[in-house]
Amino acid sequence: MSLVHQIVVLFRFQLRDEVRTGEVAAVVIPFGAIALLVIPMAIGIETTLLARVGPGLFWAVVLLFGVVVTQRRTASTGQAHHDALTLLGVDPAARFAATALASGVLLLVFEVALGLVTIVLYDPLLTGWAWLGLVLPLVAAGLAMLGTIAGFVADGRGPLAPLLVAPLAIPILLGAAQATEGLVQGAGILRWILMLALVDVLLALAGVLTARPLEGPST
Amino acid sequence: MTRPIEIAAAGTMLTALVAGLVVPPDAIQGDLQRIMYVHVPSAWLAYLAFAVTLASSIAHLVNRDLKWDRRAGASAEVGVVFTGLALATGMIWGKPVWGVWWTWDARLVLTAAMFFVYLAYLALRRSVDDPVVRGRRTAVFGIVAAVQIPLVHFSVVWWRSLHQPPTVLRPGEPQIDPPLLFALVMGVVAFTILYAALFRRRVELAEVEDALVTGVAVGEAVAGAAVVEPGGGGR
Numbered sequence: 001m002s003l004v005h006q007i008v009v010l011f012r013f014q015l016r017d018e019v020r021t022g023e024v025a026a027v028v029i030p031f032g033a034i035a036l037l038v039i040p041m042a043i044g045i046e047t048t049l050l051a052r053v054g055p056g057l058f059w060a061v062v063l064l065f066g067v068v069v070t071q072r073r074t075a076s077t078g079q080a081h082h083d084a085l086t087l088l089g090v091d092p093a094a095r096f097a098a099t100a101l102a103s104g105v106l107l108l109v110f111e112v113a114l115g116l117v118t119i120v121l122y123d124p125l126l127t128g129w130a131w132l133g134l135v136l137p138l139v140a141a142g143l144a145m146l147g148t149i150a151g152f153v154a155d156g157r158g159p160l161a162p163l164l165v166a167p168l169a170i171p172i173l174l175g176a177a178q179a180t181e182g183l184v185q186g187a188g189i190l191r192w193i194l195m196l197a198l199v200d201v202l203l204a205l206a207g208v209l210t211a212r213p214l215e216g217p218s219t
Numbered sequence: 220m221t222r223p224i225e226i227a228a229a230g231t232m233l234t235a236l237v238a239g240l241v242v243p244p245d246a247i248q249g250d251l252q253r254i255m256y257v258h259v260p261s262a263w264l265a266y267l268a269f270a271v272t273l274a275s276s277i278a279h280l281v282n283r284d285l286k287w288d289r290r291a292g293a294s295a296e297v298g299v300v301f302t303g304l305a306l307a308t309g310m311i312w313g314k315p316v317w318g319v320w321w322t323w324d325a326r327l328v329l330t331a332a333m334f335f336v337y338l339a340y341l342a343l344r345r346s347v348d349d350p351v352v353r354g355r356r357t358a359v360f361g362i363v364a365a366v367q368i369p370l371v372h373f374s375v376v377w378w379r380s381l382h383q384p385p386t387v388l389r390p391g392e393p394q395i396d397p398p399l400l401f402a403l404v405m406g407v408v409a410f411t412i413l414y415a416a417l418f419r420r421r422v423e424l425a426e427v428e429d430a431l432v433t434g435v436a437v438g439e440a441v442a443g444a445a446v447v448e449p450g451g452g453g454r
Contacts, residue, residue, distance in 0.1 A: 149359070149360075149363060150360075152359075153343065153356045153357075153359055153360050154343065154346070154356075155356065160339070160342060160343060160346055163335075163338075163339040163342060164339045164343065164360065166335075167332045167333075167335040167336045167339065167367075168336055168363065168364065168366070168367070170328075170329070170332045171366075171370065202366065206362070206363050210280075210359040210362065210363075213280050213355055213358065213359060214355060214356065214359055
């Protein structure tokens with residue numbers, strides 16, 4: 001079975017898992033929406049202020065709650081499943097790529113859903129919104145790969161993965177927030193797009209190159 | 220037992236302390252600037268320590284020898300202490316000079332992020348008991364975490380920053396008077412030797428910790444040592 005075929009099969013398997021469990025749709029998206037709902041209660045409900053800070057809060061919530069998306073527990077994340085894939089000769093790089101790809105798709109859905117909540121609750125200025133068609137997938141891909149690497153490294157030690165991901169995701173948050181701010185100000189955002197793309201490429205390389213060393217029995 | 224490097228560390232630290240106290244005060248900041256003789260060497264040590272962690276992590280992944288994992292962990296631990304010291308001294312200096320303990324400056328924010336990244340690295344080390352599994356996992360994170368080092372250093376160049384740009388490590392002549400430069404260099408030398416002494420002690424402690432977990436002292440021959448698990452860890 002070729003590497004691409006392995007990735008496709010594992011990717012479908014993980015998405016099917018999510019369809020069955022509905023963890024992202026039924027738990028994480030509502031959780032993120034609640035966060036966007038309660039923040040104005042803490043900082044004040046002045047509509048001009050909320051319109052100003054809305055995009056930034058959206059990205060902060062995506063980063064923090066996106067970690068939960070990448071660390072979701074399903075039937076395909078257990079040690080038995082991992083051992084079965086190893087015995088079947090599945091390439092560790094294919095396992096990384098498929099997990100990151102599935103998390104990326106789910107994160108994109110998460111971003112779109114929370115984006116709509118942000119528009120409804122915060123009423124931000126939507127200048128140049130078409131660029132979000134590029135920014136959202138780049139952020140989703142970066143967070144997905146970072147979360148997948150952290151998930152492999154933390155190996156089921158639940159509270160550890162968010163601590164590993166959050167500080168390392170700061171370049172992604174900076175790029176996304178600056179791109180959105182640039183859209184509102186009418187400034188060029190190409191350099192922020194390039195920065196996000198560069199981070200994604202570096203994470204893809206890190207994920208593929210370190211997938212094999214991470215293979216092996218865990219404790 | 221006290222080693223020559225520890226005596227050297229104590230001697231150079233004392234010399235650096237005296238130099239930092241006797242050189243003339245800064246023309247604008249006065250005596251407040253003396254805190255830089257601790258702040259700058261601490262920041263330098265953070266870079267050095269995390270670079271050693273990166274190099275040791277790569278070495279561990281290449282040859283699977285656990286001594287590299289212990290070196291990576293020891294260096295990260297010392298680095299976290301000195302990053303915390305750099306942040307604390309920066310804040311103590313910032314309050315009278317900038318008027319605030321903390322400001323949302325790129326260098327400050329990214330240094331704090333680097334501090335948390337390596338705290339997470341240490342948490343990851345503590346979460347795994349088996350030295351072989353720990354070595355593999357933390358080496359990968361040690362490599363990914365190192366992306367923070369150039370980001371922190373060049374943040375004052377890449378972003379408009381309140382933090383001053385490089386004064387000594389810059390193209391052209393250093394922008395600092397010779398007596399002040401001497402005190403700063405003494406601080407860097409003393410802190411570097413102190414790092415070497417602390418690093419060595421911490422590596423020894425890590426060897427004892429691993430021996431406690433595995434029940435085999437480092438360097439001790441094990442029955443059947445010639446037969447090893449493929450890709451398994453060394454000693």
